[in-house]
Amino acid sequence: MKIIKLLSILVAAVLATSACGGSSGELTIQDAWVRPARAGENGAAYFVITNGTTADDTLLSITSEIASATEVHMSMGDANGVMSMQMQESVTLTARDKVEFKPGGLHVMFVNLTRDLKVGDTIPLVLNFENAGSLTIDVPVKAP
Amino acid sequence: MIKKNQYFLLFIMTAVIALGVLVEVVFRRPYSFHGTVINPPLPVTDFTLQTANNEAFRLSDQKGKIVLLFFGYTSCPDVCPVTLATFKQVYDNLGEDSQKVRFVMITADPDRDTPDKVSEYVARFSPEFIGLSGNRSALEPIWKQLGVFVEKQDSGSAAGYLVSHTSSVYVLDPNGSLLMTFPYGTTEIDMANDLAQLLKQSKQ
Numbered sequence: 249m250k251i252i253k254l255l256s257i258l259v260a261a262v263l264a265t266s267a268c269g270g271s272s273g274e275l276t277i278q279d280a281w282v283r284p285a286r287a288g289e290n291g292a293a294y295f296v297i298t299n300g301t302t303a304d305d306t307l308l309s310i311t312s313e314i315a316s317a318t319e320v321h322m323s324m325g326d327a328n329g330v331m332s333m334q335m336q337e338s339v340t341l342t343a344r345d346k347v348e349f350k351p352g353g354l355h356v357m358f359v360n361l362t363r364d365l366k367v368g369d370t371i372p373l374v375l376n377f378e379n380a381g382s383l384t385i386d387v388p389v390k391a392p
Numbered sequence: 393m394i395k396k397n398q399y400f401l402l403f404i405m406t407a408v409i410a411l412g413v414l415v416e417v418v419f420r421r422p423y424s425f426h427g428t429v430i431n432p433p434l435p436v437t438d439f440t441l442q443t444a445n446n447e448a449f450r451l452s453d454q455k456g457k458i459v460l461l462f463f464g465y466t467s468c469p470d471v472c473p474v475t476l477a478t479f480k481q482v483y484d485n486l487g488e489d490s491q492k493v494r495f496v497m498i499t500a501d502p503d504r505d506t507p508d509k510v511s512e513y514v515a516r517f518s519p520e521f522i523g524l525s526g527n528r529s530a531l532e533p534i535w536k537q538l539g540v541f542v543e544k545q546d547s548g549s550a551a552g553y554l555v556s557h558t559s560s561v562y563v564l565d566p567n568g569s570l571l572m573t574f575p576y577g578t579t580e581i582d583m584a585n586d587l588a589q590l591l592k593q594s595k596q
C-alpha cells in the first residue's frame with residue numbers, strides 16, 4: 249500500500265514538472281507583479297511568459313491606463329558593474345520556451361505613473377502579441 | 393560491566409576530541425569576504441551634500457560608523473529599488489549592529505533629483521536611510537574618486553534621458569576610507585555577514 253502511495257506521488261510530481269515545461273499548447277503569463285510606487289514616478293512590472301505553442305511569437309507592445317507611457321526595457325550590467333536600461337522594440341518568444349521579466353533584467357517600465365501603486369492594488373495590463381493577440385492580465389502590487 | 397563502562401568513556405573522549413577538531417577547523421578558518429576588498433583602504437576626500445530639507449550631510453561627521461554608499465536615481469524603477477530593498481534586508485539582518493552602519497544613496501542624476509526627492513525615495517524602504525543630492529560640482533569629485541561611472545543616455549523612452557551608472561555598493565570604514573565594494577547582485581546575507589565581520593574587526 250505504502251509503495252503504491254509513493255509511486256502515485258512520484259507520478260504526480262513528474263506530471264507537474266512536465267506541465268511547467270510549457271507544453272500546454274498556449275501562450276501564458278504567470279507570476280506577474282508590480283512594484284509599489286507613487287504617482288509622478290516611474291514604475292516596473294514583472295512576469296514570466298511561456299510560449300507553449302509550436303510557433304514563435306512576438307510581444308509587440310504593452311498598454312496600461314496607469315501611466316503616460318508603458319514600455320519594455322532591459323537592464324544590463326557591463327563588466328565594470330555599470331548598469332543601463334535599453335528600450336526594447338519587441339520581445340521574441342521562441343516556441344516551447346519561456347521569457348522571464350525580472351528585476352535587473354527585462355521589465356515593463358511605466359513612465360510617469362498617473363496614480364499611486366499600493367500593495368494590495370490590482371492593475372490591469374494588456375499585452376499585445378503578434379500571434380496570440382491581446383491578452384489582459386490583472387497584476388497585483390507587491391513589495392519585492 | 394567495568395569493561396563496558398571503559399568503552400563508553402573511550403567513546404565519549406574520542407567524540408569530545410573530534411568535536412574540538414571540528415570546531416577548530418570551522419571557526420578558526422580566517423573569514424573570507426564576499427565583497428571586493430580594497431587593500432590598503434583608500435582615504436576618501438571629505439564631502440558635504442544635502443539631505444531632506446536641504447540639511448547638510450558631511451562624510452567626516454560619520455566617523456566611527458561604517459558608511460554604505462550606493463549611486464542611483466529616483467526615476468530608475470528597476471535596479472535602484474532592488475539595491476534599496478537589499479539594504480533594508482541587510483539593515484534588518486544586522487539587528488543592533490545596524491546602528492553602527494549608515495545606509496546612503498547618492499544621486500547620479502542631480503538635474504532631476506533634489507535632496508528632498510532622494511530622501512523621500514529612500515525613506516520608503518527605511519526611515520533610517522539617507523538620500524543625498526547636491527550640485528554637480530559637489531557630486532562629480534565623489535563619483536570620480538570612487539570610480540563611479542555616470543552617463544546620461546538618450547533612450548527613445550518617454551521617460552526622457554536615462555542614466556547609466558555604476559551599481560556597486562561602496563563600503564567606507566569608520567575612518568572614512570574605502571574598504572570594500574559589493575557588486576550588484578550581492579545577496580543580503582553575504583553583505584550582512586561581511587559587515588558584521590568588519591564591525592567585529594574594528595572593535596579589536
Ligand SMILES: [Cu+2]
Binds near residue numbers: 321322333356469
Ligand atoms: Cu526601465
